[in-house]
Amino acid sequence: MDLRQTKIPLFFLFPTILLLTLFVVFPVVNTVYISFLGEDDEFVGLQNYEEVFGQRNFWNPQNLLEGKTPPYGALIHNGIWIVLHLPLSLFFGLVLAILLRDIKGGAIIKSVVFLGMVIPMIVGGILLRFVYDNRAGILNEFLRIVGLGGLTRTWTAYPQTILLALILGTVWIWTGFSMIVYSAGLEGIPKELFEAAKIDGASRWRRFWRITVPMLRPATIIVITMTLLWELKIFDIVWVIQQGGPGGASMVMALMMFREAFLSRNFGTASAIATMLTILTFGFAAYMVYRMVKK
Amino acid sequence: MRKNKAASMTVWLAVIAIIIILVAVVAAWYLMQPPAEETELTVFSLWSDQEEANFEEALAKFTENTGITVNHVAYSTDELLVTVPTQLEAGEAIADVIIAPWPSWILDLADDGLLADVSDMMDTTKLPATYLDVVSSGDAIYAAPFKVSGKPGFWYRESFFEDNGLTAPTTYDEFKMLLADLGEIEGVEAAVASGDGTGWPLSDTTEAFIIGLGGYQLQEDLISGDAEFTGTEAREVFEELGLLLEAGIFSVPDDWQTQLQRVYDGTYGIYFQGSFVTTISPFSENLDDIGFFPFPETDGATGSVDYAVMPAATENMDEAEQLIEFLAGAEAQEIMVQQGGFLAPNSDVPESAYNAADLKVVQFMQTVMIVPDLDDAVGNPFQQNFWDQLKAFWVDPTMDLDTMLQTLQDDWAASQ
Numbered sequence: 001m002d003l004r005q006t007k008i009p010l011f012f013l014f015p016t017i018l019l020l021t022l023f024v025v026f027p028v029v030n031t032v033y034i035s036f037l038g039e040d041d042e043f044v045g046l047q048n049y050e051e052v053f054g055q056r057n058f059w060n061p062q063n064l065l066e067g068k069t070p071p072y073g074a075l076i077h078n079g080i081w082i083v084l085h086l087p088l089s090l091f092f093g094l095v096l097a098i099l100l101r102d103i104k105g106g107a108i109i110k111s112v113v114f115l116g117m118v119i120p121m122i123v124g125g126i127l128l129r130f131v132y133d134n135r136a137g138i139l140n141e142f143l144r145i146v147g148l149g150g151l152t153r154t155w156t157a158y159p160q161t162i163l164l165a166l167i168l169g170t171v172w173i174w175t176g177f178s179m180i181v182y183s184a185g186l187e188g189i190p191k192e193l194f195e196a197a198k199i200d201g202a203s204r205w206r207r208f209w210r211i212t213v214p215m216l217r218p219a220t221i222i223v224i225t226m227t228l229l230w231e232l233k234i235f236d237i238v239w240v241i242q243q244g245g246p247g248g249a250s251m252v253m254a255l256m257m258f259r260e261a262f263l264s265r266n267f268g269t270a271s272a273i274a275t276m277l278t279i280l281t282f283g284f285a286a287y288m289v290y291r292m293v294k295k
Numbered sequence: 296m297r298k299n300k301a302a303s304m305t306v307w308l309a310v311i312a313i314i315i316i317l318v319a320v321v322a323a324w325y326l327m328q329p330p331a332e333e334t335e336l337t338v339f340s341l342w343s344d345q346e347e348a349n350f351e352e353a354l355a356k357f358t359e360n361t362g363i364t365v366n367h368v369a370y371s372t373d374e375l376l377v378t379v380p381t382q383l384e385a386g387e388a389i390a391d392v393i394i395a396p397w398p399s400w401i402l403d404l405a406d407d408g409l410l411a412d413v414s415d416m417m418d419t420t421k422l423p424a425t426y427l428d429v430v431s432s433g434d435a436i437y438a439a440p441f442k443v444s445g446k447p448g449f450w451y452r453e454s455f456f457e458d459n460g461l462t463a464p465t466t467y468d469e470f471k472m473l474l475a476d477l478g479e480i481e482g483v484e485a486a487v488a489s490g491d492g493t494g495w496p497l498s499d500t501t502e503a504f505i506i507g508l509g510g511y512q513l514q515e516d517l518i519s520g521d522a523e524f525t526g527t528e529a530r531e532v533f534e535e536l537g538l539l540l541e542a543g544i545f546s547v548p549d550d551w552q553t554q555l556q557r558v559y560d561g562t563y564g565i566y567f568q569g570s571f572v573t574t575i576s577p578f579s580e581n582l583d584d585i586g587f588f589p590f591p592e593t594d595g596a597t598g599s600v601d602y603a604v605m606p607a608a609t610e611n612m613d614e615a616e617q618l619i620e621f622l623a624g625a626e627a628q629e630i631m632v633q634q635g636g637f638l639a640p641n642s643d644v645p646e647s648a649y650n651a652a653d654l655k656v657v658q659f660m661q662t663v664m665i666v667p668d669l670d671d672a673v674g675n676p677f678q679q680n681f682w683d684q685l686k687a688f689w690v691d692p693t694m695d696l697d698t699m700l701q702t703l704q705d706d707w708a709a710s711q
Binding site for chain 1: 376377380381403491493494547548549675676679680682683684686687688689690691694699702709710
């Protein structure tokens with residue numbers, strides 16, 4: 001590769017590198033720097049991190065260890081989001097993509113499912129408030145119809161139920177994304193593979209496990225990566241429904257960072273949370289990219 | 296060839312001539328423009344709809360008096376709380392005057408040198424010291440009280456009370472009997488409506504119990520730190536409130552404006568709210584049938600004040616000063632209270648400016664000690680967490696009270 005060949009790509013990359021440095025790298029580095037500063041910009045080491053972990057809203061594993069209901073703290077709540085929301089979104093996305101692949105009108109149904117992704121998350125949050133409302137909500141109406149009227153309540157008003165209600169509600173919103181990615185992945189699998197397996201006598205179940213699942217690996221990695229990042233930085237839906245409440249039962253890291261920075265104006269602790277969030281998201285993303293590249 | 300060259304030259308000359316003519320036309324148009332308009336002030340507030348229309352009437356009077364035009368921009372609570380400090384810290388004063396109801400927020404900005412001292416812009420002898428003390432630091436006063444939302448007590452529909460043989464209680468025992476009676480009426484889902492939203496309707500109700508059962512001094516002491524949430528007095532108030540919540544006296548919190556309709560239609564019996572509810576439907580259309588009773592035997596009430604502040608970085612200092620002076624004065628406040636729902640801090644505003652419903656509130660407020668709103672005075676992180684803890688307490692009153700009160704005390708300390 002001669003000098004000219006090296007210079008030309010660099011020339012075209014320069015604006016992007018410049019913008020990324022200015023608007024991504026510099027703010028990230030500066031945020032990490034601020035996380036070590038006190039109120040008067042003096043160096044305080046890990047004090048902001050200690051303060052964050054000392055807050056019940058961020059780290060409160062006691063309730064979890066004692067088998068009590070939330071709040072468990074934002075860090076654990078984000079973990080619960082990942083544990084519950086990720087597999088459910090993957091499962092429903094995959095199932096819908098497969099079921100709707102060859103069905104007449106499947107594209108229309110897919111569009112309807114994908115609506116959850118198209119609407120702004122704030123609107124999604126407001127819709128979820130209605131879904132779970134005791135008087136106007138479709139969930140409670142369903143419970144009444146099936147004779148479980150005694151269970152009806154405003155599900156987002158109680159510390160015991162809000163986290164689960166939010167997670168399950170956002171499965172509906174996020175399933176559209178995984179379904180679309182899986183649909184695209186399914187289209188990329190050569191039909192000959194299925195036909196050959198069929199001729200060899202492979203059952204439908206075996207074809208699914210031996211062909212569909214392995215061939216969808218790149219799509220799965222993309223869905224897992226994007227879903228994980230979304231779960232870690234989730235903010236808008238939680239904010240619009242109960243602002244992290246009641247009693248901190250739906251508090252998540254991004255929301256706590258916002259409250260520390262812009263409502264309490266504690267930029268040191270807010271930066272500490274932001275740094276931890278960055279490390280987590282970067283760590284997950286780097287691992288997933290590594291898995292993808294390695295394959 | 297020579298002919299072609301000549302033609303080409305002609306085209307070039309024509310292009311240059313057109314460009315020159317265009318530049319001349321643009322320059323002439325620019326020079327003929329009238330001089331820049333007079334200074335226009337920008338005001339941020341939380342008011343939209345009817346409140347905004349009322350405020351704009353007051354601003355129109357200011358323009359009439361001074362010739363200074365004012366552009367009002369309605370912000371949401373979050374927008375104001377979040378964006379204004381960011382703008383001011385960046386040295387930008389997009390608004391020349393900001394109306395905000397949070398004394399602690401105002402003092403935080405003032406401590407950072409972001410607000411101007413407005414003490415010379417108002418006659419402090421006409422304004423209650425309670426309202427000024429919470430926005431003062433040393434000799435400086437950083438905000439001018441413009442209007443007050445009195446929190447006089449529990450609102451109800453008078454005809455509903457008459458139909459069911461109910462009367463407004465005068466003692467706490469009578470109050471508890473009323474709550475029991477309301478709960479037994481067919482169709483009443485809960486005796487007391489609870490408002491949701493960011494959490495302030497619940498904190499207002501809680502503060503009514505703090506003042507009503509513990510006295511106004513307890514509220515003041517909780518603000519100043521002379522009393523603690525974990526102390527006996529405060530704990531007793533929360534225990535009593537917890538018993539009522541456990542007994543199902545209060546509804547599950549729901550949108551606070553929707554709850555007004557439900558009080559009116561008899562789903563709930565009473566509703567603790569500020570005086571501004573008389574401007575909201577269906578109360579606003581049925582003022583003759585709407586009444587309130589104060590928390591029985593209370594010696595105090597909260598008044599949530601909307602303050603006008605002036606950013607230190609405003610480029611229109613003189614005009615902004617005139618506006619602050621106007622808003623702190625009786626003329627602007629009289630216009631504002633005439634629209635209903637609010638009270639004037641300025642003592643020169645005559646009682647004749649109020650409608651009958653507001654006058655009752657004014658007269659009641661004159662009989663008790665007016666104290667600041669607890670969470671507005673303490674500020675964040677206390678305010679957000681106070682609201683949040685109350686939301687949980689309201690639906691789960693069996694939660695560990697010690698933990699909740701310790702959390703509130705820790706948050707109070709973190710807000711200092």
